[in-house]
Amino acid sequence: MLFLGLIGFLNQPSFAQSAETLSIRNYGSQNADKIIREFSEFLSIPNVASDTANIRKNAAAIMDMMQKRGVKNVQLLSPAAPGAPPAVYGEVMVPGATQTLIFYAHYDGQPVNPAQWAAGLEPFGPKLFTGAIDKGGKNIPFPANGKYDRDWRIYARSASDDKGGVYTILNAYEALTKSGMKPTTNLKFFFEGEEEAGSPHLDEILEKHQSLLQSDLWIICDGPVHQSGKKQIVFGVRGDAHIDLTVYGPKRPLHSGHYGNWAPNPALMLAKLLASMKDDDGRVLVKGFYDDVIPLSASEKKAMREVPSVEAQMKSELGISATEMPESVLNEAISMPSLNINGMQSGNVGKMASNQIPTFATAVLDLRLVLGNDAQRQQQKVIDHIAAQGYHVIDHEPTDAERANYAKLIKVIPGDDGYNAQRTSMDLPIAQKVIAAVQTTTPDPLVLQPTSGGSLPLYLFVKYLNANTMTVPIANHDNNQHAENENIRLGNLFDGLETMAAVMGMR
Amino acid sequence: MLFLGLIGFLNQPSFAQSAETLSIRNYGSQNADKIIREFSEFLSIPNVASDTANIRKNAAAIMDMMQKRGVKNVQLLSPAAPGAPPAVYGEVMVPGATQTLIFYAHYDGQPVNPAQWAAGLEPFGPKLFTGAIDKGGKNIPFPANGKYDRDWRIYARSASDDKGGVYTILNAYEALTKSGMKPTTNLKFFFEGEEEAGSPHLDEILEKHQSLLQSDLWIICDGPVHQSGKKQIVFGVRGDAHIDLTVYGPKRPLHSGHYGNWAPNPALMLAKLLASMKDDDGRVLVKGFYDDVIPLSASEKKAMREVPSVEAQMKSELGISATEMPESVLNEAISMPSLNINGMQSGNVGKMASNQIPTFATAVLDLRLVLGNDAQRQQQKVIDHIAAQGYHVIDHEPTDAERANYAKLIKVIPGDDGYNAQRTSMDLPIAQKVIAAVQTTTPDPLVLQPTSGGSLPLYLFVKYLNANTMTVPIANHDNNQHAENENIRLGNLFDGLETMAAVMGMR
Incomplete structure (x- = not known):
């Protein structure tokens, strides 16, 4: 010492x-x-x-x-x-x-x-x-x-x-x-x-x-x-992939009194669509979302078990009393493919709010991928889910003909910057040398994670x-x-x- | 002529x-x-x-x-x-x-x-x-x-x-x-x-x-x-009444990779809450929402039947192919109490979007009331609905203790500017005089509406x-x-x- x-x-x-x-x-x-x-x-x-x-x-x-x-x-x-x-x-x-x-x-x-x-x-x-x-x-x-x-x-x-x-x-x-x-x-x-x-x-x-x-x-x-x-x-x-969603309502903003409950409200439509994507236990309901996943190896599973629990600490620190997936600890949650709403917006809120039915509602989804997932394939699963909710999926602002033909219209832009996950084996000799070197700097056992959430x-x-x-x-x-x-x-x-x-x- | x-x-x-x-x-x-x-x-x-x-x-x-x-x-x-x-x-x-x-x-x-x-x-x-x-x-x-x-x-x-x-x-x-x-x-x-x-x-x-x-x-x-x-x-x-809703997620914005699917996402929570408020036929699912309504009189019902149909025209003009309540024409829809999302917002969208789990999600609801509804009573029905979805309802930013005790926390601010509906009888002599006077300015029969949507x-x-x-x-x-x-x-x-x-x- x-x-x-x-x-x-x-x-x-x-x-x-x-x-x-x-x-x-x-x-x-x-x-x-x-x-x-x-x-x-x-x-x-x-x-x-x-x-x-x-x-x-x-x-x-x-x-x-x-x-x-x-x-x-x-x-x-x-x-x-x-x-x-x-x-x-x-x-x-x-x-x-x-x-x-x-x-x-x-x-x-x-x-x-x-x-x-x-x-x-x-x-x-x-x-x-x-x-x-x-x-x-x-x-x-x-x-x-x-x-x-x-x-x-x-x-x-x-x-x-x-x-x-x-x-x-x-x-x-x-x-x-x-x-x-x-x-x-x-x-x-x-x-x-x-x-x-x-x-x-x-x-x-x-x-x-x-x-x-x-x-x-x-x-x-x-x-x-x-x-x-x-x-x-x-x-x-x-890995990571994005999807931008825009649901369309009336062509022009409408007075919520004169047309409320008659004209479809795109904010409600988007809310229902997003709500359809996960059950109340945080499990993604998109068909096949958890397919393709390559399971963890024996040494990866062992390392995961040795990761200190941070559930109580993190809940307290973040001011939350429950997690989205009640049955998965943080480590397990980030070893699975995920679907997250990065942002959503329709009309105005706060001081800018007005009594209107907005013309569109938009959201940005972030998909995280694990080993075995393919970015485009994972995006396509979500697009298929959207179509299965009755949406006509387009990649542009809707035309009048599309508006006339489809009650549920959505523009879906899959981000073209998506990429797949990657994992190196913990058992490689050079990996073991790095582990030993970092261990010389701290009395605490290193935390070895098969994968980051990021x-x-x-x-x-x-x-x-x-x-x-x-x-x-x-x-x-x-x-x-x-x-x-x-x-x-x-x-x-x-x-x-x-x-x-x-x-x-x-x- | x-x-x-x-x-x-x-x-x-x-x-x-x-x-x-x-x-x-x-x-x-x-x-x-x-x-x-x-x-x-x-x-x-x-x-x-x-x-x-x-x-x-x-x-x-x-x-x-x-x-x-x-x-x-x-x-x-x-x-x-x-x-x-x-x-x-x-x-x-x-x-x-x-x-x-x-x-x-x-x-x-x-x-x-x-x-x-x-x-x-x-x-x-x-x-x-x-x-x-x-x-x-x-x-x-x-x-x-x-x-x-x-x-x-x-x-x-x-x-x-x-x-x-x-x-x-x-x-x-x-x-x-x-x-x-x-x-x-x-x-x-x-x-x-x-x-x-x-x-x-x-x-x-x-x-x-x-x-x-x-x-x-x-x-x-x-x-x-x-x-x-x-x-x-x-x-x-x-009549009209507002409610501002804010659902809380983690205290600080989180990286959607490191915490995605573990920390609850307030945008998804709000989407699910809003989605719970209406069925797929646009009917408000808030308990008792359509109670209290005083029915239309015989002459009001007659006038309503004589209002020209604008369904096809309005759908074409607004670029929509279906209405929110498929079984109600516009006149009928605006004779009922309504619930409309004026705006909703969480995180950022478009160029400002980033890979995060937002800390809160907010929405502004607009409630329209008809004769018989009371503004505060109608707001309370919605608040009761929110509570029935498992939310702990507060009127302030949540304290650490509240965050620790309640998995679903929402700030609900009922607007204090709400007021009730009003309707004058078409049968009053002075009402008949005004109808006759306006009729002298146009060859088309006047449209007589028991109530405005606004x-x-x-x-x-x-x-x-x-x-x-x-x-x-x-x-x-x-x-x-x-x-x-x-x-x-x-x-x-x-x-x-x-x-x-x-x-x-x-x-």
Whole structure:
């Protein structure tokens, strides 16, 4: 057990599992102020994938950070489409190394609706808080004395998802080398710039740069650690596919008094359609929805059983007293294909509400896929379900003839950005080496998850590079990724440094 | 049959039913340009009831128009609450008259969401179109030669609902006197300024000015003529009440991958709740919803049978091939209590959509009431239905304790602006006189409706003044009132002049 002092932090874990971890922790603590300020600068560059000008600034900032850290062969891997975000590549080749790890994170973030962020927050104006806002955390200035608390948080888009990943990978390499250690394997870095837009050009980049991107394993740094706070390694991801639905009512908005209960109300029609998709126990009623699923292996099932239960903790934290599928714990729920309403809208609510029958009602569905599901096939099952409810399905605004012929008209646009799930076997020797390396940084048993609930297009790495992938996340689970008020806990940012450095220096 | 020339109009009906109607028509035609321009100026003053400064400007404009036309005793009837819109009053006392008619219209309009209006339209920037926009009508400048077409339309908030009513009443009086005729009854004018806000101070004004507002009959000029284009008189209104619903999911927005199908989705919960409120034949499933209803009288039933069928026309016009209640025609549907979703919203849709489980889902319900229903009792039936679906009903944002104790939590805010239905008997002698007068302006049999589908707080006129009311509307039925792209057809505006003048000069 190795004790250490407090330098840049007001609090620290009381011991470290290894001398190497202690060195990295000391480095992080000594450089905490510099690290947090540089990270905040990085977060202040807007990073929605469609914002070409700012995406270029982000890529330039990453190249600059790589070069300052001695990373070689730094370059942009640009898709052919003008304006499409480039991936940023760099490498550190180690003389005598027999294996190559390639680290993945993405520097773009989810779209933002600043109006939905809490008062005082700006998606691209990082702010320091004394804790989670919804638990009473208060905004404070960056401390003049350079002393931070591990429970403080930085609020900004991509603080966790996934500039936190990009920055931690780069800093782990710096921490390793500045602490007198050396990587044991060749290190490659690959930072994508349009993951949140569905990675539309990742296939093109991987195919074009097959030899540059060869490796023994991709380490994906994205998503959160386990809700119990324990470090986790995730061996797969769910696939993802969207469907946009628009149900049509009268051609023009109608007075709800003069036509109410006579003209069909598209909001009610959509409500009934959505309600038909799941039973009261959260089971999806779409025919064949749970078919195609490849069952978990024996070691995957064993790992799942050992994952700590977070049911009570998460219910309390989220303010819910029941889950959607009463018979499935969280782990089981995310091992199944899912159907989620991301949003729905018809007419106006609140102060804008008026007494009308709206002309249309719209919803966005998010389908998560597991190994065995095919994105298009899964979308088609939902479309077939909609048709089975009596809807005439079209892919355009309805014509007068269609309106005259069909009582139930719906425009269905299956997202073309869907992709399938992916899972790497826990039993691979290199997987076991990563597990052992991360385990040196923490006294708690690692949580090993066969699959994440979230999605990344990891199947592309198999398709173009025949690669293995493992996800080693660092963010706190309550980081609000994909929503307003995204944040990262400082303790997670600095624990992540230890995790990533351990993988880079693994034996 | 009396033929007449075209002066301000490119087209006119080919004959008039009476010499008086011909005189009014000639007056309208000769003054068309002046009338349309003055009306447009009136429409360009914003008139949402909460916009105190502009409401004052509207009231001043009405007083000015009254005084220019020789109306006497012009005054504001102001509620005690500072900033509450005043009613505008004026009168014309006729020596020897034995009856008094009081004309009602409201000068405020529904709230506007300019973003939802068609390109080129501004709610408070009246524009002339060659027809209905959704049927290819084009924007044209006000004609320099002063020649208009009866099928042209003016687009602006309140063009129909209900500045059209205010302006037509004032102009009918002017047309009558300038055409050498005289009113046969005392005329009073009462223009309300917050009808679309639920008439929160109408009771106060009526109670305070009981003697000033005495009459034999209120003529309400609001709402549309019959969908067949025929003139109609309506003897009652439905009552109206609102309910705002908010269903709660997790306290913070969740990633739909990491928690999809585990955390309850409030959008799905709301969809299921709304779906539970009506069966597939549009019948409201709320227990007792159709109780309390006072049946129609024999003459009301007879009048209903004689109303021309508009089912095929309206379906074609609205682009729908089926109605919500397949077994009820429009007339029957609006004689029943109704439940309509005015709007619903959860998360984001379209370009703002993100992969999340929203924290709440909200909807606004509009309940229409018929004679016998009580607004609060009808709201309570819906609340009881919600509770019967397993919801714990609260009137505030949920506390942590409530979240921990109840799986299904809903905030229900019954609108406090609800009011009951009202119906005047068609058999009253003064009602018969009005019917006869309006019939002199048109060769087509009048459509006599026991009740409108829409609502006005007419029960207050009974409560405070023991008054009779009849609604004599003028607007085209496809005027988009209460929604974007509100408009009035010029033919309706000028036919309305004849209608109102006939009532003022009735024998």
